[in-house]
Amino acid sequence: MRISLDAIAAGLGGFVIDGEAENDRSGWNVDGGGDVNGDGLTDIIVGTLDRDRSYVVFGKAEGDVVSLAEITAGRGGFALDYEDTFGARPIANAGDVNGDGLDDIVTSSRSFGSEGTQSGRSYVVFGKADGDLVSLAEIAAGRGGFAIDGEAANDLSGESLDGTGDVNGDGLDDLIIGALRQAPAGSFVMRLRGYVVFGKAEGSLVELADISAGIGGFVLDREMFRILGAVRTHGAGDVNGDGFADLCAFPAGLDPRQSRTDLAYVVFGKPDSGMVSLDDVGFGRGGFALEDDVRGSPRGAGDVNGDGLGDLVVSSSRFTGSIVGNVPIREDKINVVFGKADGQIVSLETVATGIGGFAIVNGWSSADGAGDFNADGFDDIVVYGTDDEDRPQAGVVFGKADGDPVSGDDVLQGRGGFAIDGETGDAAGRLSTASGAGDINGDGVNDIVIGAPYAGLNGPRSGRTYVVFGHSDA
Numbered sequence: 001m002r003i004s005l006d007a008i009a010a011g012l013g014g015f016v017i018d019g020e021a022e023n024d025r026s027g028w029n030v031d032g033g034g035d036v037n038g039d040g041l042t043d044i045i046v047g048t049l050d051r052d053r054s055y056v057v058f059g060k061a062e063g064d065v066v067s068l069a070e071i072t073a074g075r076g077g078f079a080l081d082y083e084d085t086f087g088a089r090p091i092a093n094a095g096d097v098n099g100d101g102l103d104d105i106v107t108s109s110r111s112f113g114s115e116g117t118q119s120g121r122s123y124v125v126f127g128k129a130d131g132d133l134v135s136l137a138e139i140a141a142g143r144g145g146f147a148i149d150g151e152a153a154n155d156l157s158g159e160s161l162d163g164t165g166d167v168n169g170d171g172l173d174d175l176i177i178g179a180l181r182q183a184p185a186g187s188f189v190m191r192l193r194g195y196v197v198f199g200k201a202e203g204s205l206v207e208l209a210d211i212s213a214g215i216g217g218f219v220l221d222r223e224m225f226r227i228l229g230a231v232r233t234h235g236a237g238d239v240n241g242d243g244f245a246d247l248c249a250f251p252a253g254l255d256p257r258q259s260r261t262d263l264a265y266v267v268f269g270k271p272d273s274g275m276v277s278l279d280d281v282g283f284g285r286g287g288f289a290l291e292d293d294v295r296g297s298p299r300g301a302g303d304v305n306g307d308g309l310g311d312l313v314v315s316s317s318r319f320t321g322s323i324v325g326n327v328p329i330r331e332d333k334i335n336v337v338f339g340k341a342d343g344q345i346v347s348l349e350t351v352a353t354g355i356g357g358f359a360i361v362n363g364w365s366s367a368d369g370a371g372d373f374n375a376d377g378f379d380d381i382v383v384y385g386t387d388d389e390d391r392p393q394a395g396v397v398f399g400k401a402d403g404d405p406v407s408g409d410d411v412l413q414g415r416g417g418f419a420i421d422g423e424t425g426d427a428a429g430r431l432s433t434a435s436g437a438g439d440i441n442g443d444g445v446n447d448i449v450i451g452a453p454y455a456g457l458n459g460p461r462s463g464r465t466y467v468v469f470g471h472s473d474a
Helices: 005-009 068-072 136-140 208-212 278-282 408-412
Strands: 014-018 029-034 043-047 053-057 077-081 091-095 104-109 121-125 145-149 160-165 174-178 180-182 189-197 217-225 228-237 246-253 263-267 287-291 299-302 311-324 327-337 357-361 366-371 380-384 394-397 417-421 434-438 447-452 464-468
Touching: 005 014, 005 417, 005 464, 029 091, 029 447, 043 091, 043 464, 053 068, 068 077, 104 160, 121 136, 121 174, 136 145, 174 228, 174 246, 189 208, 189 228, 189 246, 208 217, 217 228, 217 246, 217 278, 263 278, 278 287, 299 366, 311 366, 327 380, 366 447, 380 434, 380 447, 394 408, 408 417
Parallel strands: 029 434, 091 160, 160 228, 228 299, 366 434
Antiparallel strands: 014 464, 029 043, 043 053, 053 077, 091 104, 104 121, 121 145, 160 174, 174 189, 180 228, 189 217, 228 246, 246 263, 263 287, 299 311, 311 327, 327 357, 366 380, 380 394, 394 417, 434 447, 447 464
């Protein structure tokens, strides 16, 4: 099996979502939104790079093209308008934060802050069935959701964000918010922080300073020696099988020339609001660490091997020893790490040998969970982000229980997965995101969404998002 995005654009096996205007670069962020409007179909989140707007597109079964201009007008979904005018903004499914049975959305304006402080502001938008445009200024006022304000100047809180599921076991879904921190003048020591914000039903403002104090959530904390860095955060699913949703955190410098940690962390969910030291997690207390050439934040991948525990995907990159034109050549790899209950550190080099997971090699550089795309009982992986013009833009690697490595070359031939070929002229190899999206068309099989922000039906770089329906015969 091989899927062509040209066919998806023609409405065969999915549909496309076209950007509103030139240079919007819609599809910069894409994700499944959960069931925001309560119609039983999973909805789609589409973010942009150069427009102060994001979109929720309601799920549907047919292959007709969706125009984001129509979504702005309230037909087939709704738009979200931001308070500020600064660049790309993360946006994600938050789960059911307020317990009303509808899935919610979390997004951020990282540069927001009174008098230019850039402390950052995140927003939880409660699910709703109508198509009325959502003003995030109204959300900040407690109407239709709530805002989450950064702790200190220049934190850019909301630099990363995600829904986590129910971390503290109170029946409401929770959030994790990452922040950027800069060392004080004259110092190279700073505290990198991620914030777990517990779900709640009312619209009062949440202050991350309160979360640091253990009120309404808890902090992930690590002291590091660098000038500029951030904690990038994602939900992990229930990795250790204790009934609490778990978290992923990756503290790293933003400048690759700075010292780096090469460690990522899986933090186990818990009912209390005590601060979590990532150094403690690295020693196996309250979670475990991942080591060896970690290149980015781990993400929850669902249950890839069918053992009932949540698994992870994480990218790694190592120097091959070769230099071409003064440029060190690195080898990218995607690692699927199986869930486990103990705190022992996980070496990605060991995972590559088939112990505790498996590696995806000779292919793509980024990945996310796809859900069960082929209905075989194992959750799958969507892979993307290659810069090799001879390769397709994305692919799906099927879940499996063994630790044998998966080769991108095999996937291209339909062994262990399949390739997704890019549409002519939509900037092959430059996709920004791809993600599992849940069941958008209601056929009982999970679907995926793929962003192509450099495509452009409505002007150069207006952007396009592809919705690829799952196949039980894949």
